[in-house]
Amino acid sequence: MDPQTQTMIDNLPTRTGRSLEEWYAVLDQAGHLTHGKALALLKAEHGITHGFANLIVTMHRARDAGPVSDEDLVDAQYAGGKAPLRPVCDRLVAIARDLGADVEVAPKKTGVSLRRSKQFALIEVPSSRRVRLGLNLRGEAATGRLREQGGMCTHSVDLSGVDDIDDEVLGWLRAAYERA
Numbered sequence: 001m002d003p004q005t006q007t008m009i010d011n012l013p014t015r016t017g018r019s020l021e022e023w024y025a026v027l028d029q030a031g032h033l034t035h036g037k038a039l040a041l042l043k044a045e046h047g048i049t050h051g052f053a054n055l056i057v058t059m060h061r062a063r064d065a066g067p068v069s070d071e072d073l074v075d076a077q078y079a080g081g082k083a084p085l086r087p088v089c090d091r092l093v094a095i096a097r098d099l100g101a102d103v104e105v106a107p108k109k110t111g112v113s114l115r116r117s118k119q120f121a122l123i124e125v126p127s128s129r130r131v132r133l134g135l136n137l138r139g140e141a142a143t144g145r146l147r148e149q150g151g152m153c154t155h156s157v158d159l160s161g162v163d164d165i166d167d168e169v170l171g172w173l174r175a176a177y178e179r180a
């Protein structure tokens with residue numbers, strides 16, 4: 001578990017009045033709810049902030065789904081028609097790990113987060129044609145390839161194969177790492 005999530009879990013009793021297990025009991029008692037309805041319940045009926053409510057609901061759903069390994073998460077992202085793009089992800093992860101011993105690779109359901117003291121890149125596979133590398137490069141000018149975007153990653157570049165990971169992409173990834 002990443003340190004930020006663990007800190008939030010540790011702070012639950014102080015911030016919300018209940019432990020994670022106690023919140024699980026509340027959600028168990030409420031019955032099967034969608035993610036959004038469970039969030040609404042915790043926020044409206046229990047006064048939980050969105051961040052803590054999302055943590056509780058996400059952890060509850062993960063508990064019910066059973067343990068999933070990091071490898072399983074990445075395998076699911078690159079299943080079916082997206083399988084040919086897996087080498088792009090694997091190469092980006094290998095490059096990121098070579099940037100420094102402090103790089104944390106954190107696969108999630110829809111992407112692979114690359115972090116240092118904070119997230120500096122996100123590898124996603126939005127289609128069977130491309131991998132999107134999101135980068136935190138606040139203040140960097142967009143180019144023909146490097147596009148500005150909103151959200152946690154300020155920029156992104158699309159990669160259709162390992163050959164697209166050239167010196168320019170390596171430079172952007174290193175710059176994002178150094179800013180994290």
